[in-house]
Amino acid sequence: MRKTIESTGQKAIDSMRFFAGYFAFTVAFFKGCFNPHIFYPSVKLVFRRQIYFTGVQILPTFSFVSLALGLALVGGLTKFMVQFGAESAVGSVLVTTTVKELAPLVTAILLTLRTSTAVTAEIALMKMNREIETLKSLSIDPFVYLYIPRILSGVICMAALSIIFVYISILGGYLILSFNLNISFDFLIGTIFDAFTFNIVLVFFIKLILLGYFLMSIPIYTALQVGNAVTEIPIALLKGMFRLFYAIIIVEIIGVIL
Amino acid sequence: MSKYLIYYEHEDTADAWMSTLLRYAVQKRLGIVSGSFPIIGNLSVIENILLPAAYHHKTSYENGEKAIIKDLRKFNIEHHLHSRSNQLNNFERFIVKFLQVKYLEPDWTVFFNPRRMFIAEYEEQFHQFLRCEDLKKSVIIEHEKHRYLFEDMNDYIEKDFDLWATQDLNI
Numbered sequence: 001m002r003k004t005i006e007s008t009g010q011k012a013i014d015s016m017r018f019f020a021g022y023f024a025f026t027v028a029f030f031k032g033c034f035n036p037h038i039f040y041p042s043v044k045l046v047f048r049r050q051i052y053f054t055g056v057q058i059l060p061t062f063s064f065v066s067l068a069l070g071l072a073l074v075g076g077l078t079k080f081m082v083q084f085g086a087e088s089a090v091g092s093v094l095v096t097t098t099v100k101e102l103a104p105l106v107t108a109i110l111l112t113l114r115t116s117t118a119v120t121a122e123i124a125l126m127k128m129n130r131e132i133e134t135l136k137s138l139s140i141d142p143f144v145y146l147y148i149p150r151i152l153s154g155v156i157c158m159a160a161l162s163i164i165f166v167y168i169s170i171l172g173g174y175l176i177l178s179f180n181l182n183i184s185f186d187f188l189i190g191t192i193f194d195a196f197t198f199n200i201v202l203v204f205f206i207k208l209i210l211l212g213y214f215l216m217s218i219p220i221y222t223a224l225q226v227g228n229a230v231t232e233i234p235i236a237l238l239k240g241m242f243r244l245f246y247a248i249i250i251v252e253i254i255g256v257i258l
Numbered sequence: 259m260s261k262y263l264i265y266y267e268h269e270d271t272a273d274a275w276m277s278t279l280l281r282y283a284v285q286k287r288l289g290i291v292s293g294s295f296p297i298i299g300n301l302s303v304i305e306n307i308l309l310p311a312a313y314h315h316k317t318s319y320e321n322g323e324k325a326i327i328k329d330l331r332k333f334n335i336e337h338h339l340h341s342r343s344n345q346l347n348n349f350e351r352f353i354v355k356f357l358q359v360k361y362l363e364p365d366w367t368v369f370f371n372p373r374r375m376f377i378a379e380y381e382e383q384f385h386q387f388l389r390c391e392d393l394k395k396s397v398i399i400e401h402e403k404h405r406y407l408f409e410d411m412n413d414y415i416e417k418d419f420d421l422w423a424t425q426d427l428n429i
Binding site: 037040041042043045122125126129130131133134135136137138139140145 | 280283284285286287288290292294295296297298299300305308309310312313314316317318319358359362
């Protein structure tokens, strides 16, 4: 009994420590955004590279996944609704499922698998090899040079890829529909645009910003907890991914509430 | 010209000095050449050297490239322009670290435990480097047991760390 209480207490303390540290990290991130050095060539180079690694290299896989999900979900759902005479609800159902829910979630999952893991390993190795100390010794703020470009590129790529997902999945869905049902592309696009509301667009962008921020900031913050042992890197990777998983769930809940 | 040699006897003293210098370097530009601050592994040699110049002085890649090639040629390592840290030997890493610090344009260049940065076979090259390189304000901090390495360095004066820190760095 005592052990259970102690372990629960320790977990609570660890969680509080994480939230306090992560809050301080977030404050430092926003402060760093006002540092004029973020417009200097060295930081721009890191930003461009991170955009390439996060948003460009993933495009073939991402397009395939978007198309496959579009064929299955948009096509399947619309066909199902038309068969049951619910054509009028096609737009709102597609917008809610594709734009509000699926696009941010699928993009977040793919970016987590590809980029967040890589960023955790990269920052953890830099921390272990004292390369972050090197930056400090050169009067270079690691927030400005390392973290801010990665976090900003995460937000931008999250937004860009989610929008691409919406387009590709709707196109993929239409491919199926055009073969099976007598539905014109104009009709599909028209019903989708009619179903767009300010709330849906707002929730879509709130989710993109939050997910983009969490996708990069949580792995970076977790990687910075690594000490001097190589064995700490897989542990940081595991912790980072679990924290990110919880963050994605929280964002999804926020999306439902809004 | 201010060139000092500072010796320590215990590792604890060296660690304390290093912490003091790092705290100072975060605020003001101090070029620390030390194995404790390695070059960045996922950047090439040219990117490593250009990093402080691009961050502090807005130097572009195109503008910095020619100067860096010229500097690397002096040490016969211009072929390593696009190499990563793991493709360099200990002395080449030391040179890249030194050039990185040089492009920071610091008031002082500090060689902290230089003996640890390269193996014995590069000792002569290191001496040659110190003799040829035009360092106006530099400090070598080394363990007492390596004092013999710097006995012929006549332009370097032995000094106390605290004295240097208070008089020259105003710490």
